[in-house]
Amino acid sequence: METSVIISGFGGQGALFAGQVMAYAAMDVGKQVTWIPSYGPEMRGGTAHCTVVISDDEIGSPLVRYPSAAVVLNLPSLDKYETLVQSGGVLIANASLIDRKVQRTDIQSVEIPANNLAEELGSRQLTNMVMLGALLNKLPILSFEDIERALEAHLPERHRKLLDPNRQALRKGAEFRG
Amino acid sequence: METSVIISGFGGQGALFAGQVMAYAAMDVGKQVTWIPSYGPEMRGGTAHCTVVISDDEIGSPLVRYPSAAVVLNLPSLDKYETLVQSGGVLIANASLIDRKVQRTDIQSVEIPANNLAEELGSRQLTNMVMLGALLNKLPILSFEDIERALEAHLPERHRKLLDPNRQALRKGAEFRG
Amino acid sequence: MVMAAEAELAYKRPEALSETTTHYCPGCTHGIAHRLVAEVIDEMGLRQKTIGVAPVGCAVFAYKYFNVDFVEAAHGRAPAMATGIKRVLPGNTVFTYQGDGDLASIGMAEIVHAAGRGENITVIFINNAIYGMTGGQMAPTTLPGMVTTSSPYGRDVEMAGYPIRMAEMLAKMDGSGYIVRRSLHDPKHIRQAKKAIRLAFETQERGLGFAMVELLSSCPTNWKKSPQDSLQFIAEQMIPVFPLGDYKVHEEIAKLRV
Amino acid sequence: MVMAAEAELAYKRPEALSETTTHYCPGCTHGIAHRLVAEVIDEMGLRQKTIGVAPVGCAVFAYKYFNVDFVEAAHGRAPAMATGIKRVLPGNTVFTYQGDGDLASIGMAEIVHAAGRGENITVIFINNAIYGMTGGQMAPTTLPGMVTTSSPYGRDVEMAGYPIRMAEMLAKMDGSGYIVRRSLHDPKHIRQAKKAIRLAFETQERGLGFAMVELLSSCPTNWKKSPQDSLQFIAEQMIPVFPLGDYKVHEEIAKLRV
Amino acid sequence: MAKELLKGNEAFAEAAIRAGLEGFFGYPITPSTEFLEYMAKRMPELGRAFVQAESEVAAINMVYGAVCTGKRVMTASSSPGVSLMMEGISYAAGTEVPMVVVNVIRGGPGLGNIAPSQGDYFQMVKGGGHGDYFPIVIAPASVQEAIDYIVLAFDLAEKYRSIVHVVVDGNIGQMMEPAELPPMRPLPKEAPDWAVTGAKDRKPRILSSIYINPKDEEVTNIRLLKRWLEVKANEVRYKEYFMDDAEVALIAFGTAGRVASSAVRVAREEGIKVGLFRPVSLAPFPEKEVEEISKRVRRILVVEMNTGMMLEDVQRCVRGRVPVEFYGRLGGVTPFPDEILDEIHRVVKTSGDLEGDVREQWLGRLEKVVEGGR
Amino acid sequence: MAKELLKGNEAFAEAAIRAGLEGFFGYPITPSTEFLEYMAKRMPELGRAFVQAESEVAAINMVYGAVCTGKRVMTASSSPGVSLMMEGISYAAGTEVPMVVVNVIRGGPGLGNIAPSQGDYFQMVKGGGHGDYFPIVIAPASVQEAIDYIVLAFDLAEKYRSIVHVVVDGNIGQMMEPAELPPMRPLPKEAPDWAVTGAKDRKPRILSSIYINPKDEEVTNIRLLKRWLEVKANEVRYKEYFMDDAEVALIAFGTAGRVASSAVRVAREEGIKVGLFRPVSLAPFPEKEVEEISKRVRRILVVEMNTGMMLEDVQRCVRGRVPVEFYGRLGGVTPFPDEILDEIHRVVKTSGDLEGDVREQWLGRLEKVVEGGR
Amino acid sequence: MPVKGWIEVDERYCKGCELCVHVCPQNVLALSTGRFTPQGYHPVELNGEGCTGCAICAVMCPDAALTVYREVPQRVERKPKVEAATT
Amino acid sequence: MPVKGWIEVDERYCKGCELCVHVCPQNVLALSTGRFTPQGYHPVELNGEGCTGCAICAVMCPDAALTVYREVPQRVERKPKVEAATT
């Protein structure tokens, strides 16, 4: 079984890091995983996205056109990925910055005001973890414990103090019921 | 019929020019012809040689390993080309500078003291024409008139005064009986 | 506010700039240099005969921003490309616009020889002490001790060499007609820079040889400074290493008043 | 003549020259430069740790003529190759030997940046105002008006540019430790040239940065002059364009007496 | 050592260091710059040589000089930068010194863009420099392979005194994957017996690529070719996926190979007897293996991120036994698995054709894909 | 005009001038220097641009600039110099500007020597620069062809806005043969509609090879490839000798082709049914023609002055129909007709073998020839 | 009486870099933090009285986003059409 | 009394360029026009009395073909093994 997730947003919204956390967690539980960022001119435009593929077998393409799930942090990302999520897949949209509804009905979608929830926890920086929490709730390829262990092991030293808030953000995202 | 001649000597002995005169003459009488010099490091060593191929048909290789004739102005050239002249071919050796006999008996060879004959005509510079005269005598692919017309047409302006001596040198070479 | 007939236009975007938003980072002085070149082209009425040569560097898209014919050179080779153009179209005005990686690193031979040949071209040289486009590596002009992504411990002059001062070097070439260094860090210096650019084009139009204006410029993004702090960095850190001044001025140009 | 025990050897072919006849034309001063370098290597006892870098040019076979390890660089790239060697073998002595086409034309970027980096190498630069090896084309150092096979009407400075003075230019680089120009046209100047070569190697041994000795040299063959007339040409025509002198001397070297 | 989540370019660089790298000379260019930046940090830490050269021309000639001392030295660049290295690479080949060059290929020709591409296949494999020489070309397809093959690259370069190109694209350089780094190798104490190190108590050594007498050059060319035949006999590397009973074979390398493997996996799930042959050594090309495949399968589909370059090598080996078709994306576009799956479906459904220009046929299909916005 | 006895390099240069050359930018290198020297003399006489550049890198970029104005401009160099032009050539290809580059190939790799060689076949034909592009490559084999094809080169370069390489070797450059120069073409008054000339009363024009968005680059690559398919359809050129009833076909280009034609002529006199196919356009390669030949003949012998480069293109087209064998001389050695005649004798006497590495087989024979002092 | 002037900001170009803000001698420029340009920046705007039309802001602006007007006290004969302020 | 000296010419190296001939202050060098070196040049030779062993010829010789000896009036203690004359 191969699961693929695209996380996409403005630069600085933590899309790449959220993907890396998933990748670490997947590796630590013994799965195959690839993480690949966008790079180059797209970045200049201000968007950043990454693709994470998690599998039990050797992973072929680290890039997928039709992901199992998409986590979109802003409107351009929703516009781009909504149509691409596999039928039956998952779409997590950041309602704080996206002022339209998800159109598709053949996928599970969550519209979560992630910025607001993050700010409630004291920092906008936690937006990405809120979104990730919401994702894992719908797409339980990794447990919260897996993610938390990954955070613990791989969060850079200088961000250590954010460990707890990150945990809370994950939970908050997971618990959100639109 | 394809006839090939290699003319070889020290740089400055006029080997290249003698070949060019043949090439001009051949062209002017409507034959196919190629003239190709040695170039590069060999020249640094002080030898210069050229290959002239004259034919009624389109000429393939401008280079031949086994020429119909060789005109050798010095000893190293004799050493190199004596063995290569086609059986039945012609070898003209400059006896003024070569102090050994031609060994082969399956070819027509002429050992001619070309420097001396040229000096008799007033200039060492005529050595090449003496040798060419001797060649044409044995290998009548071109007539003396052809060569003289070529000299007339193609001798550079500043050497015009040498036209007559060149003619004489050709005759002298042709008339030489070893 | 009355937009009366009495209103005088005190400043207007030059015509030689196209109506395109640049991709430069906010506050990057590449934009100022572009504007000045465009103003000079307008003032001298050269727009319809100018051919620009864009570099590889942040200014790679310069061709989009000017309202003139443009070609895009290989990294460092703009002076060679400009030479090719100018030699077959001697009546046109040809300028290159190059960064310090482009001009002073990979393109060193081409710029020196364009100057040596006295090629009648104008070179706008943006010295921002860094490789902007590729994400902040050391340039030949990087200051001693300056941290970049390829001098992570600060530029160690023992291992990575000393800043190269192009204006001083090229002024040594007999083919050079006009070689100066200016800065873009405040309005006063910007005005001086513009005048220099004007004279550099005048040098070309008069066939007086190779002309280059070196402009000390900022890179807020890779210097990791605000646009304003970056200007201060130019004034306080760069100018001492790269003194402003006229390094070579053809006598005909020295007489000129613009 | 008595070959007595009282006989003192006043001059002997240096050991650092191999027992090989060079391919240089008779009277070509490339040979003198070789000899001087070999004498210095002998005197300083560097033979066993020296690595030479030969150019593409008439000196392409320099590697055959010295009794030291040698590599053969691509045209103009000897300073880069020397940099590579010196950086991984900092304890060795590394020198390049380059012609003016090699160093001042195609290799301009490499020599400027080797100087800029203060690369601890020694460069012997043979300025003969021509491309010897390829049969006498114009070099960046060709004198104005000089006829060569690629400037058949004489070097026209308007079209083909001005002679480039490398010593002056490289002396401008902060990484340079020792930059001088000497001539090989008579015994007195040859002695001075040798001293300069000695100091250029001393500069390297002391780690004082980039060192270059520019040597005005003859090319009888392509100048179409006798060896002796060629020396006169250096004295009368070349020196005025390429003034002899010390363009940069590190203070430690200036103190040295050799 | 355990697996870590490693970024391609950095893993690559660290692996080279652990293989005993003593000098790195390079010039920044996206998307290989991280390689240089990593070296800028690590090499001085280890007291080893690092120089940011003034250009790729200078970089390759610094490497050329440094490898002449017998030490492990390399450079890394991307397409336009590698073009500038062609003269230097040809010199090193002619001098018979080991040299490792990494090319992170980007979209071209010209300045192009910085996106992943395989458009330099010909340049790398056929030798973009002048003259007869035979570079070894290795194309890793994962971070682990990048690590393993950069180490191998040094070993092969030394064994055969040859150029080794390691070619990847930005995907592999930018990707993170779990992988294991090798232990740090101790640096050798002795220089090899051909290296220039100063003629201490021995005869001087000369390293040069000049053979002014053509007969000597011919002997050199023969020596190089013979060595190459040895390389061909010993150093062919490839990977197979589902090839045992495959009736249709995909042939693809690097990223295209990975993407193809995803498509093949899905097709297998659909019951299609398709396999993937992924050359790892592009040179020596797995000629015999491809020949054998062409005797076994019904159809071959070559997938590349270029206009069909390896395709020509495949065609040469297949010798018309079965139809060889092509699918490629261009200019920095990485194909997605679904496109290749579509191609597999098409191939199994149609009968195939030995005539006609396969590039022309593909171009028609590609234009539809592009028009469809994919 | 009547035939004159003309030297290859000079005839070549004069023909280019008469074809309307308005700029020459070059750097001296044996054996192409006479080309530059001729230009140094003639171009100023005609008031046209001549610059001795500081290097081949500069030269090609000067040409790149100058061709952007729509004028006919060229350079000429030899192998190492051409390697330095690879980046610039790739840029010009990506910018879709016409560019003519003459390569007088010399022995390599590296500095090698200055003797005639065909060792740059791959570099020229497959594109030694980075990225997907398709140079037209023309290989004249006589002074007359040099003249005719340099003129054609400009026409093709403009027609297809393409790179055209004209490749010869020192034999053709140094040789004198009777040949006829074309009349002097008048210079065009107007620049083409893509050229940069100053935006006088029109919109500005931009010439660039950058397509930062891969999708745009892909569209460009497709455009280039389509144009190439057109070139393939229209511009294949070759010459045949005694091919009508040939049972054995020699395939050889340039000097090797001429030498082979001598051997073929002698073999015909001996009654051997052998012919010669001489590709003139190495790219586009005469694929269909070689394919047809492989259906007609019993055996094919490829002759080159390299280690077997065009050989691979022949193998690709022959698709295993008949044995393809190889004979080459290396490193600047020009074969003599007698060696090739020996090969013809050998081929007609033996039965031929479809298996095995033909290069390996040839190498064994070559070593005997070399040992024999030939 | 000081000359009166005003500026127009072309929001296609303005990137909110604030360089003009820092150089304005009258201190009458500021970012409009409530609005975004099409490129997603806060544009600059006049936020006070006292602009003299000195055009110093325009001289500084890297994006040529500013047009500057100056009120002319009385009609003058010679009116230079458009003259860049820095000449 | 002038110092006495003499030279030896290594004919493997001498190319008969005459540069030594021109610089010899004693004018005692000349080409030996009757002989050829292995390379085909006329070698230089001492053709008169008066060589002082000054080694100026050797300093000039591009081919390091010359060895120069000097007669030492009396035995000296310190005898530098080989010192190139130009140091």
Ligand SMILES: Cc1ncc(C[n+]2csc(CCOP(=O)(O)OP(=O)(O)O)c2C)c(N)n1
């Ligand atoms: C041959 C080649 N080498 C390297 C690069 C990568 N590259 C692009 S821009 C650049 C340097 C840009 O720096 P600079 O010239 O200072 O311009 P800036 O961006 O600072 O204005 C480099 C190294 C390239 N495109 N081509």
Ligand SMILES: Cc1ncc(C[n+]2csc(CCOP(=O)(O)OP(=O)(O)O)c2C)c(N)n1
């Ligand atoms: C890349 C390249 N370009 C050109 C050449 C041809 N070439 C060989 S030597 C030389 C110039 C030699 O002149 P210089 O450096 O002045 O040395 P000299 O022979 O005068 O001592 C040239 C252009 C080459 N070998 N390689």
Ligand code: SF4
């Ligand atoms: S990276 Fe630096 S130089 Fe480039 S646009 Fe941004 S600020 Fe300007």
Ligand code: SF4
């Ligand atoms: S060609 Fe000139 S530089 Fe070269 S060896 Fe002869 S004289 Fe010396």
Ligand code: SF4
């Ligand atoms: S300087 Fe220009 S771009 Fe910056 S804030 Fe002011 S108007 Fe906007």
Ligand code: SF4
């Ligand atoms: S014109 Fe002068 S006063 Fe008015 S906003 Fe600009 S800088 Fe300030």
Ligand code: SF4
């Ligand atoms: S200088 Fe040297 S080479 Fe020349 S003639 Fe004298 S000894 Fe012979």
Ligand code: SF4
């Ligand atoms: S040593 Fe002095 S005197 Fe004797 S030959 Fe030489 S130069 Fe003349």
Ligand SMILES: [Mg+2]
């Ligand atoms: Mg910069």
Ligand SMILES: [Mg+2]
């Ligand atoms: Mg020279």
